[in-house]
Amino acid sequence: MDPRLREAAQTGDFNYFYSLIEENASVLNDIDTESFAETPLHVAASAGQIAFAVEMMNLKPSFARTLNQAGFSPIHLALQNKKTLFVHRLLEMDKDLVRVKGREGKTPFHYAAELGEPEELLNDFLEACPECIEDVTVHGETALHIALKCNKLKEFKSLVRWIRGSCHKDAKLWEERILNWKDEQGNTVLHIAALENQPEAVRLLVKCRDVVDVNAKNSENLTALEYISKCDENDESTENQRPVPNRSEITKILRAATPRMHPFMAILDFDEELMLPYVKRVITHIARRRENISNGMRNALLVVITLVITATYQSSLSPPGGVWQGDNSNTSSKSNYASINTSNSSTLAGEPHGPGTTVMQKNTFVVFWTYNTLTLLTTLGLTAFLLPGGSIALLLLVPLSLLCSSYMLSMSILSPTPFWSKVNTILSIVFIMLLLLPYPRLFNERRRAQMKSELSPRAVLKSKKFYIKIFFFLVAALCFTVIMLQNWLHS
Incomplete structure (x- = not known):
C-alpha cells in the first residue's frame, strides 16, 4: 500500500486521500485484487478513525472482509486495539462482520470472548447477529471453549446465560449443540472447565443437566471426571512440572452430578445460578415455541381463535334461555319468562329478579360462567401468544384487556345473585389494570434505543412524551372506571 495512503488513513485526512485518488483513480482497485492485503480500512481500524472507515466502507465494502498478511480483518484489529466505538460503527453498517473468520478461523466474536473487554461487547455481538454463537475455529473451539481456556469466567457465564435465556427460533438447538460441542480432541466445555480447574463453571454446567451431557466422552473415551483423574496422574508422574492443581471440589461436583434431566422437569427446576427464576424460564420456553410457529400456521390459528372469541363473547350478550x-316485580317477569321457559316457572315463582339478569338458576349460571370464562381467557391468551414481538403487538394487548373487562361487566349484569355480580365487577377492574403492563417494556425499548444512538435526542424526547400522555390517559380512565364501579357496587 502507498505510504501516503497509509498516512491519510491514520490521520483521517479526507482531502489528502482524495488528492491521491485524483493522481491514481485505481489505487483502491489495485489493493482489492490481492488476496491478503493491508487496506486503508485496516489502518483506520488500528487508529480508530471512524469517519474515514465509514467513507472507506461506502467506497469499498469488500475491504471489511479482507484479511491482512497476518490474517486479521479490520474489525479484528479494532478489537485488538480496544476501539470499541469503531467496532459498533462497523456492526451498524454490516452486522455479519462479526462472523468474518480470520487467523485460525477465529471470528471477532471469538476475540471478544478471549479478550473479555469491554464486558457488554459479547452481548452486543449476540444481539446484532445471534447466529455467531455457532461459529467454531479451525480447532473446533466455540466461544465457550475459548473463554474457559483464557480464564474468562465472567464472559463464560454471560454466554451460558444468553444461550439458556435466548428466545431465538434455534435457541433450543443451540443449547443441545453448543453446550455439548466437542473440539478437535473431543473435549466438551465441561471437560475444559474441569481441566482448567474452574469449579464455578463446572457447577454452572452441571445445573444445565437438561441439555448438558455430564457423561459425554472425548476422543480418548473419557468423561470429564475420568479425564481430570488421568491428567492428575500424569502430572504427579512427571518431574519438574508445576504443582498439581487441587481439583477435589470439581471431582466432588462431578461425582454428585445426576444424569440428564427431562426438559419439562428442568422448567420446574429453580436455577438461581443462571438467574432464570421459574417464571422467566416458563416465559422463555413459551417464547421459543412461538418463534418456531410458521406464518401459515399462525394465521390459521388466529382465524380459528377469532371465531371462538366471537362466539364466546356473544354468549355473554345473549345467554342461553334469555x-x-x-321491573323487579314478580307479575311483570312471569309472563316474559313463561314465554322463554315454562318448565321452571313454578320453581322460580315468588323470587324477585332484576331486569337484564339471566333466567338460569344459580348453579347452572356458575357452570356456564366457568366454562365460558375459561374459553375466553384461553383464546385471548393464545392470541397474545401468537402475536409477533414488538411495540405494536404490545399495544394490541390494550383492546384485548378492554374486551375482557367488558365481558366481565356483561357477566356482572347477567349474574342472578349480588355475589356473582360483585365478583365479575372486581374482575373487570383487574383486567383494566392490565392495560398498564405493556408500558414498562415500551419505555425499556426506547431507553435501549437511545443508548445505542439509534434515535436522535429530539426523537427520543418526542416518543417519550407520546407514551407518557398515553400512560396518564389510561391511569385517568382507570381511576374514573374504578370510581364509577364503586358507586355502582354500593348503590
Missing part, C-alpha cells in the same frame, strides 16, 4: 325483562 334474560328477565321489565
Whole structure:
C-alpha cells in the first residue's frame, strides 16, 4: 500500500486521500485484487478513525472482509486495539462482520470472548447477529471453549446465560449443540472447565443437566471426571512440572452430578445460578415455541381463535334461555319468562329478579360462567401468544384487556345473585389494570434505543412524551372506571 495512503488513513485526512485518488483513480482497485492485503480500512481500524472507515466502507465494502498478511480483518484489529466505538460503527453498517473468520478461523466474536473487554461487547455481538454463537475455529473451539481456556469466567457465564435465556427460533438447538460441542480432541466445555480447574463453571454446567451431557466422552473415551483423574496422574508422574492443581471440589461436583434431566422437569427446576427464576424460564420456553410457529400456521390459528372469541363473547350478550325483562316485580317477569321457559316457572315463582339478569338458576349460571370464562381467557391468551414481538403487538394487548373487562361487566349484569355480580365487577377492574403492563417494556425499548444512538435526542424526547400522555390517559380512565364501579357496587 502507498505510504501516503497509509498516512491519510491514520490521520483521517479526507482531502489528502482524495488528492491521491485524483493522481491514481485505481489505487483502491489495485489493493482489492490481492488476496491478503493491508487496506486503508485496516489502518483506520488500528487508529480508530471512524469517519474515514465509514467513507472507506461506502467506497469499498469488500475491504471489511479482507484479511491482512497476518490474517486479521479490520474489525479484528479494532478489537485488538480496544476501539470499541469503531467496532459498533462497523456492526451498524454490516452486522455479519462479526462472523468474518480470520487467523485460525477465529471470528471477532471469538476475540471478544478471549479478550473479555469491554464486558457488554459479547452481548452486543449476540444481539446484532445471534447466529455467531455457532461459529467454531479451525480447532473446533466455540466461544465457550475459548473463554474457559483464557480464564474468562465472567464472559463464560454471560454466554451460558444468553444461550439458556435466548428466545431465538434455534435457541433450543443451540443449547443441545453448543453446550455439548466437542473440539478437535473431543473435549466438551465441561471437560475444559474441569481441566482448567474452574469449579464455578463446572457447577454452572452441571445445573444445565437438561441439555448438558455430564457423561459425554472425548476422543480418548473419557468423561470429564475420568479425564481430570488421568491428567492428575500424569502430572504427579512427571518431574519438574508445576504443582498439581487441587481439583477435589470439581471431582466432588462431578461425582454428585445426576444424569440428564427431562426438559419439562428442568422448567420446574429453580436455577438461581443462571438467574432464570421459574417464571422467566416458563416465559422463555413459551417464547421459543412461538418463534418456531410458521406464518401459515399462525394465521390459521388466529382465524380459528377469532371465531371462538366471537362466539364466546356473544354468549355473554345473549345467554342461553334469555334474560328477565321489565321491573323487579314478580307479575311483570312471569309472563316474559313463561314465554322463554315454562318448565321452571313454578320453581322460580315468588323470587324477585332484576331486569337484564339471566333466567338460569344459580348453579347452572356458575357452570356456564366457568366454562365460558375459561374459553375466553384461553383464546385471548393464545392470541397474545401468537402475536409477533414488538411495540405494536404490545399495544394490541390494550383492546384485548378492554374486551375482557367488558365481558366481565356483561357477566356482572347477567349474574342472578349480588355475589356473582360483585365478583365479575372486581374482575373487570383487574383486567383494566392490565392495560398498564405493556408500558414498562415500551419505555425499556426506547431507553435501549437511545443508548445505542439509534434515535436522535429530539426523537427520543418526542416518543417519550407520546407514551407518557398515553400512560396518564389510561391511569385517568382507570381511576374514573374504578370510581364509577364503586358507586355502582354500593348503590
